Amino acid sequence: MSRKLKNNLFKGSIYTASFLSIAMLLFLISTLIGKGVSAMSWEFLTSESSDFGSKGGIFYQIIGSLLLTLSAAIISFPLALGMAIYKSEYIRKNAFQNITNTLIYSLNGIPSIIFGIFGLIFFVNILNMGISWFVGGIILAIMILPTIILSSYQSINSIPVSYRENAASLGLTKWQVIHTTIIPRAINGGFTGLLIGLARAIGETAPIMFIATAFSGVTFPNSFLEPVSSLPTHILALAQQATNPQALQNAWGSSLVLIILVFIFSISALVRRVQYSKIKY
Amino acid sequence: MLAFQNKIGKGYVIASTYVSIAITLLIFIILFWYSFEAFKEIGWDLFTRNWNPATEEYGMLSMLYGTLMVTGIALLIAVPVGILTAIFTSEIIPKQYRLYIKSAIELLAGIPSIIYGLIGIAFFSTWISSWFDLASGRTLLTAGFLLAIMILPTIITLSDDAFFNIPKKYREASKGLGLYTYEVLQKTIWPLAKKNIAGAVLLALGRALGETMAVMLLVGSIDKIPDPFYQVTSPGQTITSKLGREVGESAFGSLHFSALNAIGFLLLLLVITLTIFTQIYFRKKQEVL
Numbered sequence: 001m002s003r004k005l006k007n008n009l010f011k012g013s014i015y016t017a018s019f020l021s022i023a024m025l026l027f028l029i030s031t032l033i034g035k036g037v038s039a040m041s042w043e044f045l046t047s048e049s050s051d052f053g054s055k056g057g058i059f060y061q062i063i064g065s066l067l068l069t070l071s072a073a074i075i076s077f078p079l080a081l082g083m084a085i086y087k088s089e090y091i092r093k094n095a096f097q098n099i100t101n102t103l104i105y106s107l108n109g110i111p112s113i114i115f116g117i118f119g120l121i122f123f124v125n126i127l128n129m130g131i132s133w134f135v136g137g138i139i140l141a142i143m144i145l146p147t148i149i150l151s152s153y154q155s156i157n158s159i160p161v162s163y164r165e166n167a168a169s170l171g172l173t174k175w176q177v178i179h180t181t182i183i184p185r186a187i188n189g190g191f192t193g194l195l196i197g198l199a200r201a202i203g204e205t206a207p208i209m210f211i212a213t214a215f216s217g218v219t220f221p222n223s224f225l226e227p228v229s230s231l232p233t234h235i236l237a238l239a240q241q242a243t244n245p246q247a248l249q250n251a252w253g254s255s256l257v258l259i260i261l262v263f264i265f266s267i268s269a270l271v272r273r274v275q276y277s278k279i280k281y
Numbered sequence: 282m283l284a285f286q287n288k289i290g291k292g293y294v295i296a297s298t299y300v301s302i303a304i305t306l307l308i309f310i311i312l313f314w315y316s317f318e319a320f321k322e323i324g325w326d327l328f329t330r331n332w333n334p335a336t337e338e339y340g341m342l343s344m345l346y347g348t349l350m351v352t353g354i355a356l357l358i359a360v361p362v363g364i365l366t367a368i369f370t371s372e373i374i375p376k377q378y379r380l381y382i383k384s385a386i387e388l389l390a391g392i393p394s395i396i397y398g399l400i401g402i403a404f405f406s407t408w409i410s411s412w413f414d415l416a417s418g419r420t421l422l423t424a425g426f427l428l429a430i431m432i433l434p435t436i437i438t439l440s441d442d443a444f445f446n447i448p449k450k451y452r453e454a455s456k457g458l459g460l461y462t463y464e465v466l467q468k469t470i471w472p473l474a475k476k477n478i479a480g481a482v483l484l485a486l487g488r489a490l491g492e493t494m495a496v497m498l499l500v501g502s503i504d505k506i507p508d509p510f511y512q513v514t515s516p517g518q519t520i521t522s523k524l525g526r527e528v529g530e531s532a533f534g535s536l537h538f539s540a541l542n543a544i545g546f547l548l549l550l551l552v553i554t555l556t557i558f559t560q561i562y563f564r565k566k567q568e569v570l
Contacts, residue, residue, distance in 0.1 A: 007461035014373065017365030021437065024430055025389055031400060082297025090294065100302070102557060107305045109556030111491025113524050114549050117542065118308045121315055125533050142304055149301070173283050175290035203393025206493040206521075210529050232395045232494075239399045239498055248403065255396045266391045270384060 036256025039249045045257070048219070049229075053238050054247035058254050060219055064133065064228030065261070067221070068212060069202045071137025072144060073194055079141075080148035081183075081190050087149070088156045089178055108146035115139050115207040124211050132225040136212025143207060144197030148190050155189025155276070156182055192272045199265035203258060205232040231258040309549070316543035322536060327543060332504045332523075334531070339540035341547070343504045347421060347517035348548070351496060352489045354425025354513065355432060360482055362429075363436030368466065370437065371444035379445075383438060390434035398495035401427040406499060413514045417501065422513040424500040428492060432485040439481030443474040476562075483559045490552050497522035520548045 047057035083100075091097055119139040123129050159181065167177040214227035215237050221228055231254050238251035319327070319339065329340030370382055405427055406418030413422075447470055455465040501516020504523070524545055531538040 003461055003464070007463040010463040010466075014365045014369050017362045018369035020362055021366040021433060024433070025385070028389065028392070028400065028430075031404070032396070079297045079301060082294040083301045086294035086298040090291070100298070102560065103302055103305045105556055105560050106553050107301075107308075109487055109491075109552055110308065111493065111521065111548060111552055113491070113493040113521050114308070114312065114545055117524065117528055117545050118311055120528065121533075121542075122307070122311050142308075145301060145304075173287045175287040176283070178290060199391050203391075203395065205393070205395045206525060209525075232393055235395050235399055236494065236498075239395070239402050242402050251399055255399055258393060259396065262391055262393060263388060266388055270387070 032252075032255060032259055035249075035252035036259075039253030040256060044250075044253055049234070049250075052215070052241065052247075053234055053250060054241065054244055055250075058231065058234060058250070058257065061229045061231045061234045061254065062257065063220060064213065064218070064230040065202055065232070065258070067133055067228055068136045068140060068208065068230060069198050071134065072140035072201050073198060075138060076141035076145050076148060076197070077190065077194055080145050080193070081152055081186055084149050084152035084156060084186055084190065085178060085182060087153055089174075089182060104146045104149055107142070108150075110143075111206075112143065112204055113206040115143050116210050119207065119211040130225055131211055131214065131227045133212050133221055133228040134224040136208040136228075136230075139207050139211060140201040140204065143204070144194070144201050147197040147200070148193040151193025151196070152186045152190030155185050155192075159185055188276060192269050192276065195265045195269035195272065199262050199269065202265065203232055203262050205236055209233050209236065231261075312542060312546045312549060316539055316546040318536060319539035319543035323540060323543070327540070330506065334537040334540075337536060339536075339543075341520070341523075341544045343506045344518050344520045344523050344544060346506045346510070347500060347519040348490060348521070350421050350513060350517065351425045351428060351500065351519055352486065354422060355428035355489050356482070356486060358426065358429035359433045359436055359485065363433050363485075364440050364478060366433075366437050367440035367444055371441045372462070372466070372470075379441075383441065386434045386438050390438065394431065394492060394494040397427055397431050398498035401495055401499045409514070415514060417516065419499050419501040419516055420514050421500060421507075421517040424496045424517075424519070425513070427495050427499055428489050431492065431495060432489050435485045435488060436481055439484065440474075440478050443477035443481065444470060446477075447473050480559060480563055483555060483562075487552050487555050487559070490548065490555070491521060493521040493525050497525040502526055520544050524548075 044057040045062070046059050048059055049061065050056040087097070087100055091100065116139070119135055123135040123138065124131060129135050163181050164177055167181050168174075172180065208230060212227060213230050213233040215229065215233070218227060218229040235251050235254050235258065238247045238254065241247040242251075323339050327339060327341050328345075329338070330342045331338045331340045332343070370379055370386075374382070401423065406423050408418070409415065409420060409423045409426070410418030451469050451473065452465055455469045460468065496519050500519055500522050502518055502522055503516040504518045505516075507513070507515040507517065524541060528538075528541055531541055
């Protein structure tokens with residue numbers, strides 16, 4: 001085979017593969033938008049679902065998803081911030097650094113369904129909290145913890161040592177140094193991580209389907225220990241009655257709403273990342 | 282007062298670190314503890330073919346087979362297509378468009394798996410059933426195909442980074458020798474990039490092994506190994522789809538529940554080993570460069 005022929009064959013396979021990938025991506029987006037928009041209406045967004053979800057809207061599903069995500073954010077953000085600061089400012093031993101790294105990456109690698117089983121055993125049964133949105137929030141918080149820790153840690157780590165030394169030479173205590181120079185950056189970086197984490201958390205089904213959600217007849221929860229309904233579990237239930245066109249129609253509508261929520265989080269994270277990457281010390 | 286503040290601050294960061302570490306360890310301990318009964322009672326019979334809670338038979342072989350098969354199909358499709366597309370985005374299209382395409386691909390990586398499941402049910406399962414003339418389109422092949430699409434963005438974007446981070450001078454030097462694009466890539470770029478690409482594939486593999494919702498909706502959920510074993514157009518079951526379908530139905534504390542925990546624990550071990558391996562592999566590589 002001549003060199004030129006080889007080169008052309010190779011280029012051909014690159015174009016074919018890229019065409020396949022791009023066609024697939026366009027197919028996904030156009031399907032989601034096309035099918036979703038035709039199911040969308042003001043009434044769909046603001047009314048309660050009925051008839052196992054095949055009729056009515058998704059108002060309480062949206063509320064439930066937002067509630068789960070918000071509680072996950074409130075629980076995990078301070079925890080992640082603390083760990084990121086401890087990791088960068090206090091831990092000096094290499095061995096301990098390696099252990100924390102391994103644990104963070106392990107936590108990040110745990111399959112989402114395992115979080116669901118853990119939540120079912122520990123929170124629902126051992127602590128006897130029952131199926132409730134609060135348990136769902138805790139589990140999603142644990143799931144997004146590594147993302148926030150790493151993102152916050154990276155932005156703290158990019159602060160030059162001279163900043164810390166200057167602050168310390170003014171006679172500030174260790175915590176004052178952290179409070180004035182480290183924490184503002186930690187919060188900035190952590191917030192970007194939080195947005196990435198929430199984009200993932202709001203779409204997760206497997207961790208919450210045993211522990212936080214009920215399918216029908218759920219409205220706004222009156223206490224911490226009541227189940228909610230959420231968009232992903234709603235889509236799951238509707239996908240299982242896919243032979244019913246009305247249910248499928250509602251599933252597409254719910255998917256579009258879910259995708260929009262996911263993209264709001266991930267696009268804001270992307271924008272923040274581009275903005276903060278311009279900061280130079 | 283200052284010393285006091287110092288102490289509170291230190292207390293807060295130490296506490297959050299140990300709470301995070303404790304939670305991570307707790308997940309492993311709880312999962313192991315609740316699968317212990319199954320390991321003790323069932324033992325090596327876990328690695329048999331039949332799963333039937335009514336007769337207290339708990340063999341996970343068909344699920345292990347399903348997991349490996351579905352993941353294998355996904356990688357077989359996604360790795361070549363992904364790497365070739367990454368070459369397109371990093372080497373061929375003009376630089377100023379690269380960022381837009383990359384951002385679009387990263388956004389697609391964020392589409393929740395349940396939505397992929399819905400698309401799979403609405404389209405892919407009907408396509409597969411008409412192409413192969415099957416009664417039901419929910420097969421190992423369908424799940425593998427869908428999984429390939431799900432991990433494609435991960436492979437593309439990480440391989441693209443791997444190619445793009447190689448300094449321009451290598452390409453220029455090779456082109457200066459009169460090599461074709463193919464030869465530049467094969468002789469110069471690929472040897473430098475292949476370690477990072479292997480990392481990308483390992484990461485995608487970890488994600489594929491643990492993927493639940495889309496696979497659960499499309500794999501068919503029948504605990505059997507097809508005969509012959511490469512007949513991928515028949516329904517099967519993966520570890521994750523089994524867990525997704527049955528954990529809600531099993532009684533807490535029963536042997537059935539414990540057996541489900543046991544297969545979950547084995548999956549966890551598999552994925553975590555892979556994760557730690559990837560991490561060590563990347564760390565070593567950074568030292569070399």
